[in-house]
Amino acid sequence: MARPVQIEVWNPNGKYRVVSTKAMPGTRWINLLIEQDCRVEICTEKKTILSVEDIVSLIGNRCDGVIGQLTEDWGEVLFSALSRAGGKAFSNMAVGYNNVDVNAANKYGIAVGNTPGVLTETTAELAASLSLAAARRIVEADEFMRAGRYDGWLPNLFVGNLLKGQTVGVIGAGRIGSAYARMMVEGFKMNLIYFDLYQSTRLEKFVTAYGEFLKANGEAPVTWRRASSMEEVLREADVISLHPVLDKTTFHLVNKESLKAMKKDAILINCSRGPVIDEAALVEHLRENPMFRVGLDVFEDEPYMKPGLADMKNAIIVPHIASASKWTREGMATLAALNVLGKIKDYPVWSDPNRVEPFLNENAPPPAASPSIVNAKALGLTVSKL
Ligand SMILES: NC(=O)c1ccc[n+]([C@@H]2O[C@H](COP(=O)([O-])OP(=O)(O)OC[C@H]3O[C@@H](n4cnc5c(N)ncnc54)[C@H](O)[C@@H]3O)[C@@H](O)[C@H]2O)c1
Numbered sequence: 343m344a345r346p347v348q349i350e351v352w353n354p355n356g357k358y359r360v361v362s363t364k365a366m367p368g369t370r371w372i373n374l375l376i377e378q379d380c381r382v383e384i385c386t387e388k389k390t391i392l393s394v395e396d397i398v399s400l401i402g403n404r405c406d407g408v409i410g411q412l413t414e415d416w417g418e419v420l421f422s423a424l425s426r427a428g429g430k431a432f433s434n435m436a437v438g439y440n441n442v443d444v445n446a447a448n449k450y451g452i453a454v455g456n457t458p459g460v461l462t463e464t465t466a467e468l469a470a471s472l473s474l475a476a477a478r479r480i481v482e483a484d485e486f487m488r489a490g491r492y493d494g495w496l497p498n499l500f501v502g503n504l505l506k507g508q509t510v511g512v513i514g515a516g517r518i519g520s521a522y523a524r525m526m527v528e529g530f531k532m533n534l535i536y537f538d539l540y541q542s543t544r545l546e547k548f549v550t551a552y553g554e555f556l557k558a559n560g561e562a563p564v565t566w567r568r569a570s571s572m573e574e575v576l577r578e579a580d581v582i583s584l585h586p587v588l589d590k591t592t593f594h595l596v597n598k599e600s601l602k603a604m605k606k607d608a609i610l611i612n613c614s615r616g617p618v619i620d621e622a623a624l625v626e627h628l629r630e631n632p633m634f635r636v637g638l639d640v641f642e643d644e645p646y647m648k649p650g651l652a653d654m655k656n657a658i659i660v661p662h663i664a665s666a667s668k669w670t671r672e673g674m675a676t677l678a679a680l681n682v683l684g685k686i687k688d689y690p691v692w693s694d695p696n697r698v699e700p701f702l703n704e705n706a707p708p709p710a711a712s713p714s715i716v717n718a719k720a721l722g723l724t725v726s727k728l
């Protein structure tokens with residue numbers, strides 16, 4: 343028999359039972375659910391990653407919807423359990439949903455939500471922070487100071503890379519990749535080379551317009567180029583940031599061979615998903631190329647790192663915090679709750695998941711729609727006219 347899991351209950355007499363597998367930031371998401379007659383149950387177990395068995399136990403015999411996390415394995419077992427409990431919706435509190443077997447959800451007619459847009463700038467800012475920290479060796483220099491090793495200014499002390507005039511490479515120029523590219527181009531006057539399966543016309547127009555502005559002011563214009571292959575980006579860029587979705591086409595996109603193609607003193611940033619890089623090959627590359635630097639927010643086998651990575655001075659490593667700003671995390675919680683609520687209430691699906699601002703305005707009630715349901719088409723859900 344399943345082990346009971348500790349929970350906290352809000353609005354015990356609510357008609358619909360919504361479970362959140364974790365406490366999430368802010369209270370707006372709870373209030374929005376309560377106002378619509380939901381009983382909200384929040385798992386308060388101390389362990390960080392819940393097992394499938396824990397979540398089956400949370401779902402119980404009757405559950406209308408679940409808000410879950412990217413650390414959970416949402417597949418056949420959980421969707422069948424949710425379906426048996428009368429559930430209609432699941433939402434990841436994340437934009438990436440590689441932890442979800444959408445086909446299994448489709449089989450049981452369960453809507454799968456995610457949280458695009460609200461984390462775009464926050465995530466891009468972390469990628470930009472890692473790029474700067476790697477270029478200017480900030481973490482190494484900080485450790486040096488704390489160790490009491492600074493005994494005076496020296497011409498060669500922690501010499502790093504100037505970004506201005508160098509080339510930034512973006513692989514996966516979607517929402518976050520484009521936001522990052524704009525930051526690096528406008529902030530540091532870098533030239534852009536990008537690779538994506540689709541053309542990013544808005545990004546290209548932005549760089550062209552900024553280049554014209556610089557030229558009109560007597561400065562060297564910035565340039566852009568859409569590469570025809572990822573290898574072209576790896577060969578030419580000085581700083582490369584990875585922002586694709588994780589799927590079969592992007593698993594180990596950066597491997598031993600592609601690392602070799604990169605400049606010896608290049609900087610590689612990953613704020614997408616760990617398995618996009620072959621991490622063991624990366625450790626070897628870092629060891630053999632001390633001038634090569636990485637900034638990693640995500641890891642191949644989270645929460646673990648491949649042996650040797652933590653010892654590398656030329657690696658900056660942070661624990662999957664790219665979306666961790668207060669505004670964003672509260673917004674993610676709101677979008678995830680509204681995805682579930684919308685399906686429970688049979689609302690339509692919002693027409694444009696890239697335009698979720700109306701759901702985030704705390705001074706107005708949110709639209710009667712689910713902000714982002716990734717399998718809306720497969721389930722034949724109605725799309726909002728707004
Ligand atoms: N580290 C974090 O905390 C964090 C935060 C937010 C998002 N993410 C990750 O970032 C990913 C991107 O988020 P987004 O909102 O920008 O999504 P998005 O869908 O707007 O962008 C993804 C882009 O990747 C491109 N792409 C897909 N396959 C590709 C391939 N084989 N080669 C090159 N490009 C390819 C797509 O065409 C798309 O433009 C998410 O799926 C998630 O996994 C991580």
Ligand SMILES: O=C(O)[C@H](O)CO
Pocket residue numbers: 412435436437438439461664665
């Ligand atoms: O996909 C996502 O949203 C991140 O990994 C967490 O914000």
